[in-house]
Amino acid sequence: MLTRFSRSPSVRITGKRVLQAIPVLIGVTLITFCLLNLLPGGTCLSILGVGATRPAVHACDIRLGLDHPFFVRYWDWAYGALHGNFGSSLVSDQPVGQILRLRFPVTLEIVVYAFILSVFFSVPVAVLAARKPHGILDRISIATSMFGLSIPGFVFGLLLILVFAVHLRWFPAVGFQPISAGLGPNIRSLTLPAATIGFALFCAYTRLLRADMVDQIAGEDYIVTARAKGVKYWQILIRHALRNSMFGLITLIGLNLSMLIGGTVIVESIFGLPGMGQQLLQAIGYRDVTVVQAIVSIIAVGVVAAALVTDLLYAVLDPRIRYGRPSS
Numbered sequence: 427m428l429t430r431f432s433r434s435p436s437v438r439i440t441g442k443r444v445l446q447a448i449p450v451l452i453g454v455t456l457i458t459f460c461l462l463n464l465l466p467g468g469t470c471l472s473i474l475g476v477g478a479t480r481p482a483v484h485a486c487d488i489r490l491g492l493d494h495p496f497f498v499r500y501w502d503w504a505y506g507a508l509h510g511n512f513g514s515s516l517v518s519d520q521p522v523g524q525i526l527r528l529r530f531p532v533t534l535e536i537v538v539y540a541f542i543l544s545v546f547f548s549v550p551v552a553v554l555a556a557r558k559p560h561g562i563l564d565r566i567s568i569a570t571s572m573f574g575l576s577i578p579g580f581v582f583g584l585l586l587i588l589v590f591a592v593h594l595r596w597f598p599a600v601g602f603q604p605i606s607a608g609l610g611p612n613i614r615s616l617t618l619p620a621a622t623i624g625f626a627l628f629c630a631y632t633r634l635l636r637a638d639m640v641d642q643i644a645g646e647d648y649i650v651t652a653r654a655k656g657v658k659y660w661q662i663l664i665r666h667a668l669r670n671s672m673f674g675l676i677t678l679i680g681l682n683l684s685m686l687i688g689g690t691v692i693v694e695s696i697f698g699l700p701g702m703g704q705q706l707l708q709a710i711g712y713r714d715v716t717v718v719q720a721i722v723s724i725i726a727v728g729v730v731a732a733a734l735v736t737d738l739l740y741a742v743l744d745p746r747i748r749y750g751r752p753s754s
Contacts, residue, residue, distance in 0.1 A: 443734040447727070452504075454726045455719055459500050462715050468492070469516050469713040490516050503719055512720040517712045522720045525705065530724070532602060532701035533690050539616050540624035540686060545679070548631035553668060555632070556639035567632055574629030579689060583622035583696045590618060600698035619697045623689040627682055634678055638671035680736035687725050 470486035471478060478486075487493045494502075506513055512522035555567040574582075591599035597618050603611035691703035702721050709717035 447730040458722045472712045513716040517714045529702045529705045539620035544624040544627035548628045552632045552635035555636045571629040571633040586618045602699045619693045680732045683732040
């Protein structure tokens, strides 16, 4: 039984992705550590100010352990991170784990909300657009996609604030309401930030899925066969064309997860949300290495996990896919 379980595609994919994640995480954290040390100034100079004397800066470096060699400091951080200890903030002396517990739920809510909005709306819009290529709905979807892919995210966020917060007053312009304050206020405080991030993804997903479905309907033999059998057009669209077009959509979703997480950095600053993105900007400004390393590590783990889920979904959608085995 154990041998049969270990031969399953899901186990092989998971094991392969976990092994690939190790050098990825080492490379990402090491490069981040190098870049922070190559930046002009330093943590103690950022804390004490530009007028600090050299003896004061040197004493601060000794107190924070910044006088140790580069690889010694990286090894100390990596060893602690492997044991679940990300250390303390060099600026506030607050445990990094406590900072993440406060900031991570906010960013997670924004990412999940934006993901749901982008996928929930892109699939039906793409299906309606592909139903009649070059029709009115198709032209509207193409124009909307071009607009969403062309406008910068921060500009679109400011437009949303101007329309829905200032003029219509449907949503708050800034601030965050936790779930403990009520689900309604929580969703209202996150709607504009999630829409700012999710709109560009919605446009990309809609355009890709629409184009793929149109190609499937126009040139695939199984579509012609289904039509010859008298299958209704809506069934052909949803049961056949949509399912086979989901491969491209899933691939794009997996690749865009880093963009989704990275978009929170700007969005949280615009809408004044106390998430990891805002904390990351503050930590970079103060050269707070421990905080930056922890947040970058979480983002890297999320991207690797997205790649794993993408591969598993491939195997679910098409059982013929078998990773790690040569095709016969």
